[in-house]
Amino acid sequence: MDRLDRFFGVSGQALEVRSQRLAVLASNIANAATPGYRARDLDFAAVLADREADGRLPLVRTAAAHIDPGARPAEPALRYRRPVQGAMDGNSVELAVEQVQFAETALRYRTSLAFLDSRIGALKAAMRIE
Template structure:
């Protein structure tokens, strides 16, 4: 039985959300780095790409885009801290939700294997 049969899209979603969290954290960490260009992953597009046969990594790379700032800074940095923090928090909640679903699924499978 393949991983997708057991976990459906949730395993892939967790991997994409994890990569997005790392990218958003990098944006936040570089908020004061002159010339740094903020990037984000289009989660829906990356997930769809991975579901249609592309590797997760290829889907992430293809759907990572530079974020367009609402206000340009003097030093060329495009990180808007409030935007990044909001995106990070929303992604963290979605990551935790996906992880909870997977933990529940694993618990169900474990109980079934034990005959409970």
């Protein structure tokens, strides 16, 4: 499996993180008219860096007061978005911004998927015995 991880590189993780970001953006769009709803976004670079760091830096808990090195926040890079113009009802969703972010992330998702598809095609071609 380690060889496959190296073969695909970060592309599989990138695809998963982009999928999570699409879900967050879709939630924002769905709640555009919900009073008090605060728009959120996923920091793609922070999540990917966090996943790449897993297993690379061995942390040791040397005192009982230290935070457990294996503990992770449930949503490490999920942040509230700052609106350019606030709404009277407290909703911070700016529909145009969310739609642009969703379209951009969907395009990047499809690009990652196409890259993975080409890597799988190359792997299948290498495994063919003729």
